[in-house]
Structures are given as C-alpha cells and as structure tokens.
C-alpha cells in the first residue's frame with residue numbers, strides 16, 4: 215500500500231502522516247491459514263437459524279443503539295450484568311474506543327511485544343505514548359517484574375492472552391497483581407480464549423478488580439470474522455466511558471441478530487473448538503518433526519514457527535502450494551518466524567507436507 219501523497223500529508227493530523235491503510239497482505243489461496251479464522255465454517259443449523267433471524271430483521275429502522283438484547287444474552291452467558299457489557303463492531307473497534315476513551319496526548323500505554331500490532335497503530339493515531347515491555351526473546355513469556363514496574367505509572371496496560379502471534383497466556387495471579395499495581399486501566403485481550411484450557415480466562419478477576427477490561431470476539435472461535443461483533447466486560451463505570459465514545463449504531467441489525475443467534479446456539483461450536491485444540495497439538499508435533507522447524511507451544515488456534523529462509527518458505531507456500539500463512543519474518547523479535555492458523559485435518563496435512571518439501575529444497 216502506498217503512503218500518503220505529499221499534498222494530503224500536509225493536511226492530515228500529524229499523528230496520521232506516517233500511516234497507510236491496514237494491509238493484511240491477503241492473496242486468494244486454496245488454503246487460507248493466515249488470519250486465525252475458524253476454517254471449519256459455521257455449523258449448518260446455526261447458519262440456518264442466522265438466515266431466519268436476518269430475514270426477520272427490519273432494515274428501515276435504526277438498530278438498538280446499545281444492542282441490549284445481545285448484551286443481556288452475553289451477560290447471562292458470562293455470569294455478569296448488562297451494565298458490565300459493551301458490544302462493538304468487532305474487537306478492533308472496542309480496542310480503538312479503549313484508546314479513544316482512556317488514551318491520548320499525555321497518556322501512556324504499556325504493551326508487551328511481540329504482540330498484536332493494532333495496539334501500536336491505535337496508540338499512535340490517538341497520540342498515546344507507548345512503553346514497550348518486551349517479552350523474553352526465547353520463550354516469549356512476560357517479563358513480570360518489569361511489567362509490574364512499568365504498570366505503576368501507566369494509564370493503560372495491554373496484555374494479550376493468548377498472545378497473538380506467540381500463543382502465551384498470562385496467569386490469573388499475574389493479571390491480578392498487574393491490576394493492583396496499575397493506577398489506570400488494564401485490558402486483557404482474550405480474542406482466542408475459547409481455544410485455551412479451562413481456567414485460563416481472567417474473567418473471574420472482574421469481581422475484585424474494577425480497573426480490568428476483558429476483550430472477547432465472535433470472529434475467531436464463533437465463525438463471525440465476516441460479520442464484525444465483539445464485546446468487552448468491565449465495571450459499569452468503565453463501560454459507561456466506552457459507551458460515551460462509541461458510535462451509536464455500530465452493531466447493525468444483521469450483526470445483532472447474527473450474534474444473538476450464535477450466543478443462543480453456542481454449544482454447537484464446542485465440537486469444532488475441541489477438534490481445533492487437538493489439531494493444534496497434532497500440527498505442532500508434525501511441524502516440529504520436520505528438521506529445522508522450531509515450534510512454540512500455543513493456547514490459541516495458531517502456532518508460531520521459526521525456520522531458515524522463512525520469507526522464502528512463505529512465498530513458496532503461497533505460489534506453489536496455494537497455502538497462505540502469515541509472515542512475521544521481518545517483525546522485531548520474530549526473525550524468521552511464520553504464524554500458521556490451525557485448520558482442518560486435511561488443511562494441516564497439506565501444510566506439513568508442503569513445508570517439508572520446501573525446506574528440503576531451500577535448506
């Protein structure tokens with residue numbers, strides 16, 4: 215994507231001048247393992263129920279601005295009250311609103327790279343200063359002593375658990391200490407929480423930590439990346455602040471109807487989520503068995519791998535095998551790393567075979 219023209223660069227806010235539109239680096243391929251979607255697709259009965267719910271939706275009327283019916287369903291599911299829930303147009307919008315409400319000039323965010331780069335982009339856009347607390351360069355575990363120290367003077371702290379793209383989680387005890395240390399707001403981005411073992415979510419801390427925000431999305435486990443719905447859980451006054459900066463009709467009637475159906479039928483997703491977890495373990499083993507491939511343990515629906523010539527491997531996967539994975543080989547701290555989404559058994563088999571063949575040629 216080209217940068218801004220000189221003419222426009224002179225006109226925009228200074229924070230925007232260095233930016234260009236987000237480019238997920240997407241090429242159409244037979245097998246797309248690049249964006250951590252649920253590649254198994256929507257369960258058929260859920261899809262039918264969604265179609266019926268959409269058919270009943272009235273398009274001439276504005277949607278319920280706060281998505282209260284959906285909030286109530288989410289609240290009942292997560293064991294909180296409506297006042298603890300805010301719905302957004304995907305998790306990304308909720309992240310943006312978090313920075314809009316709590317960040318800005320004079321505010322600092324602590325984040326823990328290598329991680330999701332959207333935090334950096336939104337911080338920059340809104341003039342928030344970022345303090346980077348780098349993860350261990352071998353294990354990608356959090357540096358808790360440094361993080362706690364940095365949190366003591368931070369307005370905002372962001373921890374991704376499981377972390378995208380490395381797969382690490384934060385323990386509940388560490389998250390609690392972080393909330394205690396930070397005078398500002400701590401967000402735990404749990405976009406991939408459904409793929410974790412029981413007991414990993416920091417949600418139970420909401421009862422005691424009133425400066426904690428938990429982010430969840432329907433884009434990953436629940437097959438709604440194309441529809442754009444996510445939600446946060448937090449104390450009512452924190453939700454009020456997010457509600458105040460929120461564009462009122464951001465969740466449209468189709469999105470609300472679709473997400474309500476998915477929440478009501480959430481049990482239908484359990485079998486594929488289980489399969490994705492077991493495929494994650496199998497794919498990790500199979501990739502690690504290829505000589506020269508390092509695999510990090512992951513609690514998400516993706517795996518971080520390192521190999522020589524990763525950039526070339528990624529290009530050959532795309533051009534010769536029509537398999538798309540995400541290239542992190544040039545990203546700070548992630549030299550020669552690729553991130554692969556856990557797909558169906560057939561997709562995973564093709565990926566493993568292709569990587570093995572390519573590495574035989576380039577190694």
Ligand SMILES: *Cc1c(COP(=O)(O)O)cnc(C)c1O
Pocket residue numbers: 250303304305306307330374378403405431432433434439442443444
């Ligand atoms: C995918 C993702 C999100 C949110 O995605 P949406 O599609 O906008 O809901 C948030 N955080 C992380 C770390 C992600 O990977």
